[in-house]
Amino acid sequence: MQNHPENLLLPEERVLSTLEADGSRRYLYPRLSKGKFWHMRRWVGYALIAFFVALPLVHINGHPAVLLNIAHREFHLFGATFLPTDTRFLALFMLSVFLAVFLFTSLLGRVWCGWGCPQTVYLEFVFRPIERLWLGVSGKGGRPKVNAAWRRAGMYLTYIALCFALAHVFLAYFVGWADLKNWMFQSPWEHPWPFVVMGIVTVAMFFDFAYWREQMCIIGCPYGRFQSVLLDRDSLIVSYDAKRGEPRGKAKKATQAALAPEGLALKILPESAQPRVASAASSRGDCIDCTMCVQVCPTGIDIRDGLQIECVNCTQCIDACDSIMDKVGKPRGLIRYSSQSVLGGEERHVVRPRVIIYATALCFVVSLLSFLLATRASLDMVVMRGAATPSIVLDDGSVQNTLRVRLANRLETDRTVRIEAVLADATHQFKAGESIAIYPSEFTLKPGETRMESLRVVAPRNVFANQRARVSVRAIEGDETLRMRTFVLLGPAR
Ligand code: SF4
Numbered sequence: 001m002q003n004h005p006e007n008l009l010l011p012e013e014r015v016l017s018t019l020e021a022d023g024s025r026r027y028l029y030p031r032l033s034k035g036k037f038w039h040m041r042r043w044v045g046y047a048l049i050a051f052f053v054a055l056p057l058v059h060i061n062g063h064p065a066v067l068l069n070i071a072h073r074e075f076h077l078f079g080a081t082f083l084p085t086d087t088r089f090l091a092l093f094m095l096s097v098f099l100a101v102f103l104f105t106s107l108l109g110r111v112w113c114g115w116g117c118p119q120t121v122y123l124e125f126v127f128r129p130i131e132r133l134w135l136g137v138s139g140k141g142g143r144p145k146v147n148a149a150w151r152r153a154g155m156y157l158t159y160i161a162l163c164f165a166l167a168h169v170f171l172a173y174f175v176g177w178a179d180l181k182n183w184m185f186q187s188p189w190e191h192p193w194p195f196v197v198m199g200i201v202t203v204a205m206f207f208d209f210a211y212w213r214e215q216m217c218i219i220g221c222p223y224g225r226f227q228s229v230l231l232d233r234d235s236l237i238v239s240y241d242a243k244r245g246e247p248r249g250k251a252k253k254a255t256q257a258a259l260a261p262e263g264l265a266l267k268i269l270p271e272s273a274q275p276r277v278a279s280a281a282s283s284r285g286d287c288i289d290c291t292m293c294v295q296v297c298p299t300g301i302d303i304r305d306g307l308q309i310e311c312v313n314c315t316q317c318i319d320a321c322d323s324i325m326d327k328v329g330k331p332r333g334l335i336r337y338s339s340q341s342v343l344g345g346e347e348r349h350v351v352r353p354r355v356i357i358y359a360t361a362l363c364f365v366v367s368l369l370s371f372l373l374a375t376r377a378s379l380d381m382v383v384m385r386g387a388a389t390p391s392i393v394l395d396d397g398s399v400q401n402t403l404r405v406r407l408a409n410r411l412e413t414d415r416t417v418r419i420e421a422v423l424a425d426a427t428h429q430f431k432a433g434e435s436i437a438i439y440p441s442e443f444t445l446k447p448g449e450t451r452m453e454s455l456r457v458v459a460p461r462n463v464f465a466n467q468r469a470r471v472s473v474r475a476i477e478g479d480e481t482l483r484m485r486t487f488v489l490l491g492p493a494r
Pocket residue numbers: 240245248286287288289290291292293294304320321322324334335
């Protein structure tokens with residue numbers, strides 16, 4: 001059976017701010033309120049866009065400020081180079097990011113969502129202005145004034161061109177600007193995979209900014225959900241002061257007396273109506289129920305319903321309500337940055353146990369990360385067992401093991417490294433002419449190079465006890481031992 005609207009059981013109230021009663025998407029056209037916060041957010045947004053674009057272009061210590069070169073397994077972040085062997089740095093870095101999110105969210109709420117997130121910044125300060133430019137906005141509600149097909153086509157073409165450019169910036173984070181610039185002047189057939197990635201990113205961005213929009217914040221972004229559950233009563237949030245605003249009521253009826261010069265309104269009313277209007281005006285709160293705060297909301301919610309998961313703290317409702325308060329001659333701040341504790345009449349505690357715990361843990365992890373970064377070795381070595389037969393007995397009776405060694409040079413210069421294996425049991429007496437030999441044993445590494453080598457380790461049979469011999473594998477440059485790893489060689493059964 002077809003789902004005609006008359007066959008549907010309609011909900012008693014709106015379930016989601018972006019869903020119509022019949023379940024279809026409610027497409028939002030938020031009005032723009034150019035208040036104090038909007039001006040500040042706009043300049044922060046432009047600065048962030050410049051920052052996001054500059055990161056792969058600006059060089060620090062000879063490398064892009066951010067380059068996540070997955071193909072070469074090299075990651076450059078603000079002058080530091082990380083290799084796949086640096087898992088402990090990555091783990092500590094991720095831990096510090098999580099702790100920072102915990103700390104800043106418990107203090108400042110979803111300030112990242114409203115001020116710093118690329119989704120908000122690009123949508124509100126790039127794509128929506130383009131939409132308003134092409135389609136215009138009607139006097140109320142921010143809906144398109146003109147809906148001509150050619151205007152929509154022009155808008156979407158502008159979107160595609162922008163997404164295409166932004167996809168190039170995105171790709172530069174992974175391949176570097178130098179490679180990207182070369183590819184831009186070549187046929188796509190010469191670099192098909194990067195071209196495909198760029199195409200997919202363009203389409204994904206277009207889908208996001210042209211259609212998906214606030215749905216990314218409401219249902220798509222795990223970070224948004226994560227932040228919402230980290231709030232407590234003392235976190236800073238955009239909130240409506242219900243004590244001051246309620247009971248809400250239309251300005252026309254409620255504030256004839258309040259808006260007019262003193263005494264004037266009462267004079268022009270019939271005498272019988274004066275006490276009734278005066279008492280209605282005095283019993284009403286400051287909210288005149290103009291719904292401007294709802295009309296400007298990019299996620300379609302009504303902040304007067306209290307703290308909601310959809311609120312991205314964009315501050316548009318603050319700007320809108322402040323402008324209304326100015327017009328009706330009431331103090332600003334009916335909607336403002338506040339906390340649930342303050343709105344409930346309590347004192348806001350900035351320093352509280354969770355803030356202390358997060359801050360302490362963050363300081364510890366960042367200090368540890370900084371220390372490890374400052375003292376990390378200039379060469380990394382990982383020793384693994386070879387994939388082939390672990391050990392074989394050679395014609396002369398000695399035992400050969402196959403190892404895989406990964407060497408990573410962190411210096412910006414070439415270097416030659418020698419690999420040696422020394423028996424861990426220093427008391428063992430080698431016979432004359434006996435030793436543990438490695439083939440090949442010397443490697444020249446380029447600046448920043450990571451290399452995997454297969455080595456043969458040949459040891460006399462008498463070093464094995466219970467089919468095992470513990471050795472110390474060393475990477476040596478000149479006379480200096482740079483790295484040392486313990487490894488167990490496997491020997492033959494008796
Ligand atoms: S903008 Fe302010 S006055 Fe208007 S409905 Fe919202 S809270 Fe009330």
